[in-house]
Amino acid sequence: MLRHKKHASAFIAFLMAFALIFTSSGIGSLTFTKADDTQTIYYNGESVTLSEHALYVNQNLASSSGYSYKTLQEAVANAIPGTKDNPTIIYLEPDVYWTDDYTKTEDRDKNDLIGLIIPQAYITLVGMTGNRDDVVIASDRGQNAGANGNFNTIGVGDGFHAKDLTIGNYCNVDLVYERDTTKNHTKRQEAVTQAQAVTKVPGITDMDEWFFENCNIISRLNLFSRDDRPKRSLIKDCHLECTDDSLGTGYITIFENCTFSLFSNTPCGGASFYMQAFLGCEFTTQLSDNKTITLCKNTKPFAFIDCDFKGDMTGMEWKQSNFSDDIRQIVSNNTLNGQPLTISPDYPDLSVTPDGEQMKAFKYNGEYNIYNLLNGVGYDEWDPLNQKDYMPTGTWNIQFDYPGIAKDVVPVLQGNVSDSLQVTPVVLGGNDKTVTWSTEDDTLVIEPQDDGTVIVKGDNSTLDNKKGCLVATVANGMKKVLHFTVTPKIFEAPVLSEKPVLSAPENGMINVTYAFTDNSEAADESIINWYRATDKEGTDKVLVAQTTYVDSDAKPYSSYVLRLDDVNHYIICEVIPKRSNSVEGSSVFTAASELIKSAYVADEQKQSYNVDLEHLAYIEAENDTEENNYEWKNTLEAGNWYGGFYLPAEYREGGEWSDKAYKPVSGELPYTYAQGASGASGTTGLQTTTQGARLVYVDDTARKDMSMTLTLSPHKTGAQGFGSAKQFIDIYFKYDAKTMTGYGLRIARVPSISDPVLSSFAAKSCTFTLMEYKNGVAIPLEDSVISTAFLPGCTIKLDVTGNTFTADVTTTSSQDSASNIMPHEVHLSHVFENEVNSYSGIGFQHTGTSGAGKSGNRVTIHSVSVDYKGVTGEVIDVPDNDINNGNDDINKDTDDREDVPDSSVDVVPTGDSSDMRILIMLMAVSGLAIGMTVAKSKNSLKAFK
Numbered sequence: 001m002l003r004h005k006k007h008a009s010a011f012i013a014f015l016m017a018f019a020l021i022f023t024s025s026g027i028g029s030l031t032f033t034k035a036d037d038t039q040t041i042y043y044n045g046e047s048v049t050l051s052e053h054a055l056y057v058n059q060n061l062a063s064s065s066g067y068s069y070k071t072l073q074e075a076v077a078n079a080i081p082g083t084k085d086n087p088t089i090i091y092l093e094p095d096v097y098w099t100d101d102y103t104k105t106e107d108r109d110k111n112d113l114i115g116l117i118i119p120q121a122y123i124t125l126v127g128m129t130g131n132r133d134d135v136v137i138a139s140d141r142g143q144n145a146g147a148n149g150n151f152n153t154i155g156v157g158d159g160f161h162a163k164d165l166t167i168g169n170y171c172n173v174d175l176v177y178e179r180d181t182t183k184n185h186t187k188r189q190e191a192v193t194q195a196q197a198v199t200k201v202p203g204i205t206d207m208d209e210w211f212f213e214n215c216n217i218i219s220r221l222n223l224f225s226r227d228d229r230p231k232r233s234l235i236k237d238c239h240l241e242c243t244d245d246s247l248g249t250g251y252i253t254i255f256e257n258c259t260f261s262l263f264s265n266t267p268c269g270g271a272s273f274y275m276q277a278f279l280g281c282e283f284t285t286q287l288s289d290n291k292t293i294t295l296c297k298n299t300k301p302f303a304f305i306d307c308d309f310k311g312d313m314t315g316m317e318w319k320q321s322n323f324s325d326d327i328r329q330i331v332s333n334n335t336l337n338g339q340p341l342t343i344s345p346d347y348p349d350l351s352v353t354p355d356g357e358q359m360k361a362f363k364y365n366g367e368y369n370i371y372n373l374l375n376g377v378g379y380d381e382w383d384p385l386n387q388k389d390y391m392p393t394g395t396w397n398i399q400f401d402y403p404g405i406a407k408d409v410v411p412v413l414q415g416n417v418s419d420s421l422q423v424t425p426v427v428l429g430g431n432d433k434t435v436t437w438s439t440e441d442d443t444l445v446i447e448p449q450d451d452g453t454v455i456v457k458g459d460n461s462t463l464d465n466k467k468g469c470l471v472a473t474v475a476n477g478m479k480k481v482l483h484f485t486v487t488p489k490i491f492e493a494p495v496l497s498e499k500p501v502l503s504a505p506e507n508g509m510i511n512v513t514y515a516f517t518d519n520s521e522a523a524d525e526s527i528i529n530w531y532r533a534t535d536k537e538g539t540d541k542v543l544v545a546q547t548t549y550v551d552s553d554a555k556p557y558s559s560y561v562l563r564l565d566d567v568n569h570y571i572i573c574e575v576i577p578k579r580s581n582s583v584e585g586s587s588v589f590t591a592a593s594e595l596i597k598s599a600y601v602a603d604e605q606k607q608s609y610n611v612d613l614e615h616l617a618y619i620e621a622e623n624d625t626e627e628n629n630y631e632w633k634n635t636l637e638a639g640n641w642y643g644g645f646y647l648p649a650e651y652r653e654g655g656e657w658s659d660k661a662y663k664p665v666s667g668e669l670p671y672t673y674a675q676g677a678s679g680a681s682g683t684t685g686l687q688t689t690t691q692g693a694r695l696v697y698v699d700d701t702a703r704k705d706m707s708m709t710l711t712l713s714p715h716k717t718g719a720q721g722f723g724s725a726k727q728f729i730d731i732y733f734k735y736d737a738k739t740m741t742g743y744g745l746r747i748a749r750v751p752s753i754s755d756p757v758l759s760s761f762a763a764k765s766c767t768f769t770l771m772e773y774k775n776g777v778a779i780p781l782e783d784s785v786i787s788t789a790f791l792p793g794c795t796i797k798l799d800v801t802g803n804t805f806t807a808d809v810t811t812t813s814s815q816d817s818a819s820n821i822m823p824h825e826v827h828l829s830h831v832f833e834n835e836v837n838s839y840s841g842i843g844f845q846h847t848g849t850s851g852a853g854k855s856g857n858r859v860t861i862h863s864v865s866v867d868y869k870g871v872t873g874e875v876i877d878v879p880d881n882d883i884n885n886g887n888d889d890i891n892k893d894t895d896d897r898e899d900v901p902d903s904s905v906d907v908v909p910t911g912d913s914s915d916m917r918i919l920i921m922l923m924a925v926s927g928l929a930i931g932m933t934v935a936k937s938k939n940s941l942k943a944f945k
Contacts, residue, residue: 142195191762415460493585508602
């Protein structure tokens with residue numbers, strides 16, 4: 001009997017061993033439980049005893065037991081935190097592990113954008129076969145594609161390690177699983193959207209040491225979350241697929257011996273703060289028409305060593321535009337299709353090839369010095385490849401810190417040798433942090449300090465700004481530079497010799513004259529502001545034009561162009577004296593002009609309106625509460641521009657895009673005259689500088705035929721126009737801002753395109769739609785057209801002639817996608833069944849994410865001109881002594897139009913108003929004009945011409 005038991009035990013042991021081998025091969029899914037309930041698996045040919053630090057996942061198990069789990073979610077829920085020396089390892093059998101139920105049709109909420117959260121520290125996920133294609137951790141949701149935000153496959157914690165597996169977001173990529181084709185999965189949509197693979201666990205601020213080893217990391221847009229990042233990441237022997245804003249995160253990211261498939265031009269987005277190094281990597285590109293890689297959107301430090309680029313790219317730039325002179329990138333032995341690659345060849349000083357001693361910081365004896373690159377920053381020591389004992393240490397980057405530091409902003413010093421800036425070096429890598437300071441420019445005076453910092457002062461006795469370059473050199477010879485702008489010596493404000501004086505109106509303008517008591521040759525950079533008022537004392541004055549010094553040839557705005565809006569008002573000017581080498585003085589106001597009459601306005605200003613964007617001033621909107629949807633509380637008055645935050649109906653409760661509702665940001669102006677960036681680099685104009693930026697011009701003159709032409713440049717260069725889908729710009733035309741009623745053109749980035757031929761281009765195009773607005777609700781007049789026309793150098797012309805409303809959109813930029821498939825210009829038309837409205841106002845509403853830090857998502861408007869087609873809206877002059885002299889009707893708003901005029905409502909045709917003109921003339925002759933409002937206006941009498 002005992003013999004039989006022994007034989008039986010041996011046979012059972014054989015079966016158990018066979019079952020374990022069968023399991024480890026990935027063919028089966030058996031586990032073995034010993035008599036003492038200890039569970040054992042085989043991994044890499046060795047047995048692993050399961051424990052609280054060694055968990056096993058097999059979706060083919062009948063049920064979970066012990067440390068074996070049927071789902072990855074169960075294993076994560078039961079895992080305990082590991083440590084650096086004793087991580088908790090989760091072993092995964094070959095399979096596809098979904099972190100989200102993709103069959104659910106409901107969108108994931110904006111606060112629920114991670115498929116599987118792994119919050120515990122030092123968790124390691126391991127694919128058991130060693131083939132990274134065999135274990136797939138998957139999701140398939142993205143921004144506006146099954147989720148109300150940028151969806152992530154997994155969110156991981158401190159010390160996370162993944163090995164021999166795939167992490168993918170298959171929202172825009174087909175999942176092909178060769179081990180079992182029944183588990184293939186078709187992408188959710190063709191249109192590329194923000195669908196991320198990896199992010200960090202929410203709520204954990206101190207996160208470090210991510211290690212991806214022999215993994216596939218697959219998605220398209222935003223592979224890694226740009227905003228949720230660890231301090232250091234090592235990505236080794238991995239394959240990554242992506243479009244834009246995908247590679248690099250946190251402070252240090254090292255890619256070693258990785259392969260990349262790049263499907264767009266800006267793969268790195270924000271990139272890493274201290275260093276993003278690509279070592280021995282291979283890149284294959286499959287781009288659209290633009291064949292140049294513009295690596296990054298910001299000025300960040302990179303190293304490319306022994307990298308090979310293949311595919312259709314023809315060149316590479318460090319960033320899209322606005323190159324900083326302070327960049328010093330590390331390059332060595334890089335090729336493009338077998339030929340030496342020079343990155344940003346027009347800026348050779350930005351790339352540095354390390355010498356023999358400096359190269360040791362990156363590569364030593366043929367091996368990449370990962371230990372050195374991950375350390376020497378002040379973080380806890382991390383040696384994932386066990387190199388510490390034989391690798392040298394050395395500086396691999398130098399950065400600077402100083403008060404007021406700002407991204408891509410050159411520090412400014414006054415050239416009086418008293419203004420100073422203390423610069424602190426941040427020496428990264430190595431043990432010797434000694435810095436030697438130097439400069440070759442006599443515009444800088446440097447004073448090295450005992451603590452290693454340096455005090456920098458400016459010395460400039462000229463009348464022009466000068467540049468100066470500070471150089472920091474460390475022990476291994478590596479250098480870093482910091483450029484300064486040194487202004488002329490700054491003096492006290494100039495003194496006005498007498499009070500500024502306004503000229504009489506002449507040639508359609510009023511000029512201000514003033515003089516300084518000094519004879520300085522420094523340029524006059526006085527701030528001149530123009531106001532409009534209904535009384536000579538200016539008690540109700542409104543700022544209508546202002547001086548800016550953004551354009552390179554900008555001068556004091558000393559000649560104000562009169563418009564019909566100024567008739568029956570007084571003009572007052574404010575002068576704040578300043579020279580190019582002085583501080584600002586105290587403001588001085590002129591006496592009011594004479595009462596402006598219609599005859600003082602030039603004919604061309606009556607026939608058209610060429611908006612002076614450089615000097616445009618607008619009244620800031622006053623927002624109501626959130627409960628009242630931030631409605632504007634201002635009383636809108638004719639002749640004024642109003643600007644502020646606004647939340648259109650689409651984003652309010654019940655609106656089609658209410659999931660993208662946004663809130664005002666304190667301190668952010670809606671529109672600012674500024675220099676363009678990214679696609680608008682090298683231009684200036686009125687720029688959207690907050691989300692929800694609305695700007696409207698109130699014009700109560702009744703007109704029918706009218707046209708408007710504007711030029712603008714979205715900062716986006718891929719024809720998508722905006723930072724995300726469900727964002728748009730409305731261009732208001734023949735618009736009444738008081739009732740928010742009129743016409744316009746909407747340019748929008750939409751989540752998807754139903755047309756199967758164009759569906760893959762939703763992220764590379766916009767929709768263009770003629771709109772009618774009724775009480776703030778936008779109603780499409782015709783079907784939308786999809787086009788790539790919304791690119792830098794865009795010209796838009798809106799026109800109403802008779803009953804026909806047209807829009808024509810072209811661009812000077814070449815088409816970068818969908819060549820020969822999608823139109824590169826837009827021509828829209830709508831014929832109203834009844835007469836068109838009689839409104840004359842214009843404006844803009846931009847809902848893109850364009851606030852602080854989002855300059856790449858903005859739009860810069862270069863010019864706006866309106867042609868009134870002969871209808872001037874002539875204003876009847878009121879005698880000077882009758883203004884504000886007990887005759888309140890002159891300034892009374894008599895607008896009694898219905899809230900929602902429809903295009904079918906009959907109105908008096910503007911072109912047939914002879915009877916009205918005769919009536920006005922008779923009234924003027926009989927002395928009855930005063931106190932009777934012929935055409936609605938608060939401050940003037942207007943009539944059809």
